[in-house]
Amino acid sequence: MARLVALVTLILTLAAPVEAEGPQRIVSLYPGHSENIVALGAGDRLVALSRSDDDGLLPDLPRLSPKVGGEALLALAPDLVIARSLVLRLNPALEPTLAEAGIALLCLDPPLWEDFDTYLRALSTALSADADEAVGRAASLRRALADEAESRRGGRPRPRVFIEATEKGLHTCAPHSWAARLVTLVGGENIAATEGEEEEAKPLMAWGIERFLKEARLGLDIYIVQQGTMNGATVDDVRRRPWMEPFGGVKVVAVEEGLLSRPSLLGLERGGRELIDIFYPREESLP
Template sequence: MKKLAGLLLSLLLAVGVLAGCGTAKAPEEPKNTQEKTAEAFPVTVKDASGKEIKIAKEPKRIVSLMPSNTEIAYALGLGKKVVGVTDFDTYPKEVKDVEKIGGMEFNTEKIISLNPDLVLAHASAMQSAEEGLKQLRDAGITVVTVNDAASFHDTYQSIDMIGKATGANREAKELVSSMKSDLAAIKEKAQNIPEKEQKKVFVEVSPAPDIYTTGKGTFMNEMLEAIHAKNAATGQEGWAKMTEESIIKLNPDAIVTTNGASSVKEIKKRSGWSSVQAVKNNEVYDVDPDLVTRPGPRLIKGVEELADIIYPDVYKK
């Protein structure tokens, strides 16, 4: 409000000068953010499909086909432009009032009826949704396929891509900068953890009987490294299935599950697991899966949550 008042005062003073001498020129009014955003178009974005996607005008109506895309869009201040999201979208709370377009098998007709000028698709569903995406393009809708991020670096690229496609370049740069700064602060604090005190952590992303964990090349692995914890499944690659016997042999110092509080109780009661260090020391924890698996702005909160539960003496000071 102060900035606006100052601008109005400057304009009034300029009018006074003009009336007094009749020769001075009125200063040009600065362009507002919307005008500057509009001037950024047309833009060309190379998306995850490898294609050069030309976006002629600033998108006014956006449909997101992936929760992570939605979270990024809202974080960039584009919430009012989002007119369609998936059935799986839960954050931010405003998305509950946005039209739902289905899940992995989205409703093409519903999307077209929302009259979007930009659809944010995702590389993870590129093949399975190929026909549906073609129908959207044939309907004249611009489709940008966002990369399937598997690291913080990849997530920063996703944010930059969505920022460029929507004209929110400045907001994207600020968001990435903030995330990098917050992550650096967490890593700096981790320097206080001696190597001999670094805990070995097993992450259970799918419960028994088919237990899956996260090995190298996953967010959880990178998050654990950030807080100087050791991934018990570091010998695995990506999302790996493991037997209970092999997990018991790993004897992790802590176990993290993303399957709800009930999973913590279930793990503690498993036959043969009472000898596992994490169970013996009551270090079995549940974390919000959206914070540690969705490649978006809240990943930093996921790292913070892991840090707080794995090393409470270091991070809860």
């Protein structure tokens, strides 16, 4: 219950009531929110995104820092700003600035896999969109990805997979994380599938080389390098590591962090299909 309370934190200033059809000028300060707003059909209402948003998503819109100043933000004349709690911690002036201007602020933290439907309902309500339709779309997408993966697998063994989240200390994605659950959804077997109680609330966990080697010697098919702000390692970097020498036959691939770990409908579809292509390549793409 505590997790859900943290997940759906509504900070709303309604001095200026939102119209019945929903907010018409939205600023999104987290990429996951932006992608879900677009997926829910409200992308034309966005007037600015965060600097962390993908370059290809609504490229003509301005990109804002988490510490965006009040003057720059108010100049966009938004009627709703959607952020996450990290943004509010980085920019403590944001909430009082918006409150003084009578602009609604919605704070939603990135959801865990099992909380995604709750998150979609909260976001849909803020947009005056159909929450049941959004949740149904997510369910259909999960089923479609699982079915496609099973069809593409065609009786082949499920691949044993390791996800490198950060090179330093060799951190991996915790079994409850979005990335690990996506790997499982499309038929992968995560070799780092155990975690301690102290790690349950964290999306990443320290794994270490010795632990990796112990599990990998039992079988490893695919080594995924999650590339992003926390990990700049390349496929070549991984292959050059001395402790990877025994695993020369393992497929090492790089996947962009936003595809693997960003909770969004767009990320779910694109990331799921990317993993399916990695796990079960079509015959024409085999060497």
